[in-house]
Amino acid sequence: MAPSPSKCSRPDAVTGVLPVDALYEILLPLPAKDLCRLRAVSRAWRSLLFDPQFIAAHGARHPGPLVVAGHPTPAGRRNDVRLYIMDFRGCIVKRFHVPGDAEHKGTHQVLASQGGLVCISSDLGSRCRLLDPATGAVSTLPAGLAEEHAAAHGTDIGQYWAAVVCGKVAATGEHKVLRVLEGMRGYYPGHIPEPLCEVLTLDGGGGGFARSRGKQTSPDPVRARGETSSAVVDGIVYLFVDDLAPHHIAGSKRVASFDLGTEEWRRTLQGP
Structure with missing residues (x-):
């Protein structure tokens, strides 16, 4: 059964030989990449393909994971970050421009997206921001x-x-960040800061x-x-154990796991 024109919030914007409901049904099954090209046909087609209700209906019919890609763009004394959310067909669903830090001139790295947030890291991971693609809000982790x-280690x-x-x-809906810190060599002769582990909780209300x-x-x-x-699965963080760690078995991979709910490390998993 063809949908009524009310499924498009702007049926009057699409004009031409075909009725809007027929055009709606013809375009809905097409892949997102093809729809992106069809936006150039006319203003009327562009209006329909950008219609929120059409986008929602197309997303429901074509479910699938999205890919986050990004690159730093020099902008004066700052390094801005441009992010692109794409589907597996290469169609850019959404673009973001995240302003750089005026006090930081180094490069940024876009890390894996977990829990619906995109992580942007810089300064060897010590500086980090989280982007919410749904709202565009950016939260900065304490540096x-x-x-x-x-207080205990006297280091920075x-x-x-x-x-x-x-x-x-999953149980609380909270977004948490696990930060694992590995000491650098060379600050003090014969001294390497001991490894540290920290957890932060994102305040959903205040950002x-x-x-x-x-x-x-x-x-x-x-x-x-x-x-x-x-990787993060059901609130459990999985990280590879350092290959150079003591007692490491050559050719094997061990995986450390951390429970974000209890904020405790679990048993290390032994790979092949």
Whole structure:
């Protein structure tokens, strides 16, 4: 049965030989990439294809994961970040321009999106922002160490590489960030800052974060420098154990796991 014109919030905007309800039914089954090209046919077609109700109906008929891609764009003394949300057909669904930090000239890295948020990292992971694609709101993680860590170790976050992972706790709906810190060499002769672990909770109402909370480190060292592979499933963070850690078995992969709900490390998983 053909949908009534009321399914399009602007039926009067589409004119031509075909009635709007017929055009609606013809275009709805097409892939998103083809629809992007058809926007150039006329203003009337563009109006229909940008109609929120048409977009919602098309999304319901063509479910599938989206891909987040980004790159830094030099803008004066800052490095702005441009993000693109795409489907697997290569169609850009949405674009974002995240202004850079005026005090930071280094490059940014777009990390894996977890729990519906996109993580933008810089300064070796010590500085981090979260973007909500639904609203465009950007939240900045506190740059310093947790109070208990700063007091106990007398160091600053600039002496660490940081692996940052964002996930959602299913039971509470909270978004939390796990930050694993690995000490750098060279600050003091013969001294390497010991590994640290911190958790932050995103304040959904205010858009900010609760203060960092120092936690026990992983029972097996987690690599925070360089490329860090991570995943979040049902509120559990999974991270590869450092290949250079003691007792590592050559050719094997061990996976550390952290429960965002209880904020505790779980048993390390042994790979092949």
